[in-house]
Amino acid sequence: MKFTYKRLFIISALLLSTIGIIFIYSAGTYWSSIHYEGQMPFYVKQLIYLILAIVVFTVIANMPIFTLQKTWITLYVFSLLLLVLVLIPGIGIVRNGSQSWIGIGPLTIQPAELVKITTLMYLSYMLSKVKNGERVIRLQHFVIIIIPCALIMLQPDFGSVFILVVSAFILLFIAKYPIKLYVGFIALGIIGLVALIASAPYRLKRIEAFINPWADPLGSGFQAVQSLLAIGPAGLLGHGFQESRQKFLYLPEPQNDFIFSIILEEIGFLGGCVVLVLFALFIYSGCGLALQTTKSSDFYAISALVAMVGFQAALNIGVVIGLIPVTGVTLPFISYGGTSLLIIWFIVAIVVSFSNRTD
Secondary structure, eight states, rough: OOOHHHHHHHHHHHHHHHHHHHHHHHHHHHHHHHHSTTOOOHHHHHHHHHHHHHHHHHHHHTGGGSSHHHHHHHHHHHHHHHHHHHTTTTTTETTTTTTEEETTTTEEOHHHHHHHHHHHHHHHHHTTTSOTTTTOHHHHHHHHHHHHHHHHHHTTTTHHHHHHHHHHHHHHHHHTTTHHHHHHHHHHHHHHHHHHHHHHHHHHHHHHHHHHHGGGGTTTTTTHHHHHHHHHHGGGSSTTTTTOOOTTSSSSSSTTTTHHHHHHHHHHHHHHHHHHHHHHHHHHHHHHHHHHHHSHHHHHHHHHHHHHHHHHHHHHHHHHTSOOOOOOOOTTTTTTTTHHHHHHHHHHHHHHHHTTTTO
């Protein structure tokens, strides 16, 4: 049974990544030819990154060092240093209004993607030290979360902060933090959200666009409207592979955050359900691996990482179908992006590494 969970976990990840390359080819080829003429096509880059990601997975999944607490303390500190470096002019690269990337030759890395993992891993080890039945609130647990969130918000990158905070709170819930504490979390979250919206007018426009995207279809509501125009007429089976209309410069950079719109447009509701089932299998098998662990730190670590991937996928899909305001969050395994793909397979490798320890 243990092997079955592990195999299902890896196969679902491979299938999702394969779907990603197929639809990056379909969604991004025209955009690439118009905006990046003469450069390597998006799907070729993504394929290269997938090969690298699988190599990274193969190596890390068989390295016990990634199950050690001291490894994650070191990586947590290292990822915080990267978050500081990305804020320094000349080192950090600005894209779409956020200074979130560091350039290394032709490659770019996004430290926020790494810090989400290291924070959850470090927090998992700290929570594992709490004795069974000891339901206490410890300041150090929140310090571990707050420091990276504060640095990420300076970029700013609200989407990454939201994913990290929710994933961390799920982990705290799994670790049996007092339920009444979450009432305070919700209150603080609402206050913080209002403050963030007030500090940046573009966030208020996103809320307004979410409520009624048709009020400004050529401005703040543009992406939401174009996404709905892609999904609405597609029906059960879609228009057919490569037959998307919205990818022809209507939906901005369709190979990125809104790639699920193109998937739904081309292969319809049933095709979209296949993607959802694969994510469900990934989460199900990940939870199965977590339940088979013998150490609380391993259980917390796997649970937190799987919850983070699941929540990010749900958040992206919610944005695409109009249930959530636009957040700029990618769809794991599927959206175009080398850093994102390498990081997601890094997560798969970590989970498998922990599960190997119980074999």
